[in-house]
Amino acid sequence: MHFSRIPLSRAAAALSLVLGAVFLAGCGQGNGGAAAAAGAPPAPAVTVITVQTESVPMVVELPGRTTPSLIAELRPQVTGILTQRAFNEGSEVKAGQVLYRIDAAPYQAAYDSARASLARAEANADAARLRAERHAGLVAIEAVSKQANDDAQAALKQARAEVAAAKAAVDKAKIDLDYTQLKAPIAGRIGRSAVTPGALVTANQAQALATVQRLDPIYVDLTQSSADMLRLRREVESGRVQRGAGGAVEVRLLLEDGSEYAAAGRLALSEVTVDEGTGSVTLRAEFPNPTGDLLPGMYVRARLPQGVRAEAVLVPHAAVVRDARGSALVMVVDEQNVVQARPVEVVQAFGDKWVLGGGLQEGERVITEGLQRVRPGVTVQPDQAGVAPAAAAQQ
Structure with missing residues (x-):
C-alpha cells in the first residue's frame, strides 16, 4: 500500500486553526452566560x-378690561357757529370749565327781547291790579256794575298769567344763552376734539364734540365663568373652602407686560345675571389711578381671593x-x-x-x-x- 505524506508544518497550521475556532466559540458561550447571569438593568x-x-x-385670576368710572360726551344744546375751543386735547379738565364757545349774538338778542316782553307784561299787570282794586271798592257802594268789577278782576288774572309766561320766556332765553358755552359736566381727562372753530354745530347732534373720562378711580370689568362660580359654591357648602369675613374684597392687578400694579383695588359689584352668549358673569373692581397709569381699554388680569382651602x-x-x-x-x-x-x-x-x-x-x-x-x-x-x-x- 502507498500512503501520501503530509508535511509536518502544514499539519501543525491546520491544527492551530481548529483549536482557535474552538477557543473562540467557547469564549462566546462564556460571555453569553455572563450576560444572562447579569439579569435586568438596575431600577431607575x-x-x-x-x-x-x-x-x-383660593385666588382666581380673571381677564378684564379697564373702563372709566365716569364718562361724558359733549354735544351742543343750541345751533350756531363754533367760535372757540378753550382746552388742550388730552388734558385734565375741571367740572364746570368752559370747553367750547358758540356764537352768542342771536341768543343774547333773544334774551334781551324776552326781558323787554317781561317788563311790558309786568306794566300791564300793574295797571290791571289798580283797575281791579278800584272796581272792588266801587262795587261795594254800587258805583259800578258787578259785571264791570268781574271784568276787571279777570283782566288782572290774565295780566298776571302773561307775566308768568314772559318770565318763562326769559328763563328759556337765558338757558339758550348759557348753552352757547359748553362746560365740562364732570372732572376728568378730555380726548381729541371732533370739530374746530368755524364749524356749524346743531342742537342734540349725533356726533359728540369731545369726550371727558374720569380715570381716578378707574374700573376694571372682569369675567368669570358661571361654571367656576358654581364649583366654588359647592366647595364652600361642602366645607373644603371657607369664605372670609364680610367686608371689601382686595383685588390685585397684572398689567399687559406682566408687572403687578402698585395699588390694590376692591371688588365693587358682581353682576346678577349670566351672559347668554358667553356663559360668564361680570365682576367690577375699582382701583385708584392717581398717576394715570391705567388707561381705558387696557387688557389686564386680576387676582381675586375667593376663600381659603383648609x-x-x-x-x-x-x-x-x-x-x-x-x-x-x-x-x-x-x-x-x-x-x-x-x-x-x-x-x-x-x-x-x-x-x-x-x-x-x-x-x-x-x-x-x-x-x-x-x-x-x-x-x-x-x-x-x-x-x-x-x-x-x-x-
Missing part, C-alpha cells in the same frame, strides 16, 4: 416628595403631566416602589405649585424628577427631595 432613580396638606388661599394638597408644577386626552396625571410611588399613574384635579396655581382638588392623600409619594425614565408598573429607586442620596452621604 427618581426624586419624590411626600404629599402634605396645608391651608391655601386641607389643600400641593405638588410642584413638574410633577403634573397630561395624557393624550389632556387629563392631569401624577406618578405615585407605592410602598413596593412601583410606579402608579394617578389622575388628579388641578384647581389653581399657587406660586410654583399646583393646588389639587382630589386624587392624592397626605403621605403619598409623588415623582418630581425622572418622569421621562419611568412608566406605570416600573420599579424605581426613590430619593426624597431635599435629602442627599445614601452614596453621597457616605462620601
